[in-house]
Amino acid sequence: MYFCRDCGRQFQSGHRIDNVCLWNDYLTEKRTISELSTLHKCSERTIRRRLSSVADSFTPIYPESATIILDTTYFSKTFGVMLFQDAASGRILHRRFVRNETNQEYLEGLRCIEEGGTRIKAVVCDGHIGLLQAVTSCPVQMCQFHQLQIVRRLLTNNPHLPAGIELLALM
Secondary structure, eight states: OEEOTTTOOEEOSSOOOOHHHHHHHHHTSOOOHHHHHHHHTSOHHHHHHHHHHHHHTOOOOOOSEEEEEEEEEEEETTEEEEEEEETTTOOEEEEEEESSOOHHHHHHHHHHHHHTTOEEEEEEEOOOTTHHHHOOSSOEEEOHHHHHHHHHHHSOSSOOSHHHHHHHHHO
């Protein structure tokens, strides 16, 4: 760390952390904050500060048409991130910080994407109650993972009937 006596600023010589590369390492390569701090040779607090500055400057690029994948990830009981992702490119088109997921917030997110100029071809969701009926402007489908989870929950692990044995073999 260097200190400029003229302006009073501190700076590092040479290696600077690129916030976008840091965000991509964190998001796509699934690296933890402690891994990023050892990789970039700085503190975890600096990594958190840089990640929050990138997250605040989120500006999506809207394609002409897209198939939208909807999901919400919770980090605590009262805090989650609702994401709207383009299935073809994998880009996040819209995000929203929520306390709990409601159909109204999903519909508002889809409306924001449409206002951005994207024609929604289809929606893939996690089967949230009522969402399959609430979206009427395009086809809606429950994702395969959640379909399998429902079947697995309703199916016994030791079936006796031939149909149950065949269904368990498909899982």
